[in-house]
Amino acid sequence: MKTMTIVLIDDQPFFLLFMEEMIKKIDFPIPIETKSFRNAEDALDFIEENHVDMIISDYVMPEMNGIELLQEVRQLPDKESVIFIMVTAEHARNIKRKALALGATDFLTKPLDKLEFIPKVRNLLRLRLKECLLKNKAQLLKYEIDRSLKEIKMRDREIILRLSMAAEFRDEMTGHHIERVALYSQLIAKNLGYSDAFCEDIYLAAPLHDIGKIAIPDCILKKKGKLTPEEMEIMKKHTIYGYRLLANSKVKVLEMAARIALYHHENWDGSGYPYGLKGKAIPVEARIVSVADVFDALGEARPYKKGWNIQSVFKFIKENAGKKFDPQIVKVFLSVKDEILKIKERLTPDGKASHSLFNDYIDFKPPPIAT
Ligand SMILES: [Fe+2]
Ligand SMILES: [Fe+2]
Numbered sequence: 001m002k003t004m005t006i007v008l009i010d011d012q013p014f015f016l017l018f019m020e021e022m023i024k025k026i027d028f029p030i031p032i033e034t035k036s037f038r039n040a041e042d043a044l045d046f047i048e049e050n051h052v053d054m055i056i057s058d059y060v061m062p063e064m065n066g067i068e069l070l071q072e073v074r075q076l077p078d079k080e081s082v083i084f085i086m087v088t089a090e091h092a093r094n095i096k097r098k099a100l101a102l103g104a105t106d107f108l109t110k111p112l113d114k115l116e117f118i119p120k121v122r123n124l125l126r127l128r129l130k131e132c133l134l135k136n137k138a139q140l141l142k143y144e145i146d147r148s149l150k151e152i153k154m155r156d157r158e159i160i161l162r163l164s165m166a167a168e169f170r171d172e173m174t175g176h177h178i179e180r181v182a183l184y185s186q187l188i189a190k191n192l193g194y195s196d197a198f199c200e201d202i203y204l205a206a207p208l209h210d211i212g213k214i215a216i217p218d219c220i221l222k223k224k225g226k227l228t229p230e231e232m233e234i235m236k237k238h239t240i241y242g243y244r245l246l247a248n249s250k251v252k253v254l255e256m257a258a259r260i261a262l263y264h265h266e267n268w269d270g271s272g273y274p275y276g277l278k279g280k281a282i283p284v285e286a287r288i289v290s291v292a293d294v295f296d297a298l299g300e301a302r303p304y305k306k307g308w309n310i311q312s313v314f315k316f317i318k319e320n321a322g323k324k325f326d327p328q329i330v331k332v333f334l335s336v337k338d339e340i341l342k343i344k345e346r347l348t349p350d351g352k353a354s355h356s357l358f359n360d361y362i363d364f365k366p367p368p369i370a371t
Contacts, residue, residue: 004028004125005050008036009043009057009069010087015112019056022114026122030129040064044072047079053128054083054121056108059095067099074103081131083124087112156251157204164207170214170221176347177296178207183343184292184333185285191332192288205257206289209264212242236273239265259283264290267324279326287326291317291333294324299344310341 008019016036023034035050037043040061047055055073059066066086073079083105088095090109099107106124108117168178186203194202213221216238220231227235242261246254263277263286270278295317301307308316314337321330333340 003031003033004053005033006054011061022117040069056085059088070102160204167211180296180347181292182206185289188288201253204253208257209260212238215241239274260286260289268326269323291325
């Protein structure tokens with residue numbers, strides 16, 4: 001706050017001059033500027049467009065009077081707390097009452113007395129200054145809080161992305177699998193009508209769906225060829241391990257990630273694992289990731305299988321609506337086929353992603369070893 005601005009309104013130039021002179025005599029920590037008007041209409045235009053701290057207006061004026069001006073000013077946005085001093089005749093009790101009811105701050109009496117004018121204007125300006133400083137402080141505080149929240153969010157995001165990379169390193173043949181699953185899941189959630197916050201959460205949580213695989217022995221996880229029934233049972237436990245790793249968090253997105261890790265192999269018809277849950281008993285985020293994950297995994301070559309062609313993958317997803325997958329989610333997934341294919345094209349297993357949030361971390365090159 002560099003200056004205080006006072007608007008003076010009186011149809012008689014003599015009073016305007018008198019007030020300007022009195023204001024010059026006020027001892028104040030920051031400069032005071034005055035703006036004088038001979039009619040309320042022009043003053044109102046100025047007040048509407050500019051920052052104003054105080055208005056000193058005569059009551060009796062030929063067109064718009066002081067009360068009408070006060071009413072107009074109080075309706076302007078951000079002008080409800082501007083100091084408004086009404087100048088009236090000494091015995092105008094009714095006018096004073098009305099002005100007070102409409103939000104006048106104080107009164108001065110004509111003829112103006114400098115011994116009343118100077119201290120009153122100075123005291124009210126001080127109050128105004130304090131109020132403005134407090135407001136600035138509150139704004140500064142809000143800015144600081146917003147910035148800290150943003151930082152916390154970014155930190156959470158980075159930790160989650162790095163954790164999901166750990167799972168990807170372990171299951172090294174998956175290329176951009178986790179990132180594609182994240183993007184497909186986000187796209188499905190958006191087209192199902194979920195909020196931006198939910199879509200952002202599922203984008204971050206989906207990559208952690210197989211985090212439990214870090215607890216699966218290499219001889220099973222990296223086996224070339226079909227797993228035996230016993231090995232398969234161990235492999236299935238990645239859902240439980242993932243949940244144990246992520247559950248009971250106070251961070252909302254990790255709670256979601258825990259549910260996805262636990263339920264992403266459950267099937268709509270109850271034939272999945274680990275619990276054989278059916279239909280909507282399976283959390284929706286897990287039902288979404290399940291479609292995204294299977295779609296992506298089938299199209300990809302793994303140590304134990306070749307990748308399917310894309311038409312067969314879409315056919316499989318369609319045929320499994322109501323069996324493996326939530327039919328509503330399959331419907332939405334197929335309706336955004338083109339966008340799905342665009343993501344797939346951009347994030348090919350060997351290709352370098354043209355747009356990847358993960359790239360910030362993946363492309364990091366360690367410093368050379370000193371010799
Ligand atoms: Fe899985
Ligand atoms: Fe997966």
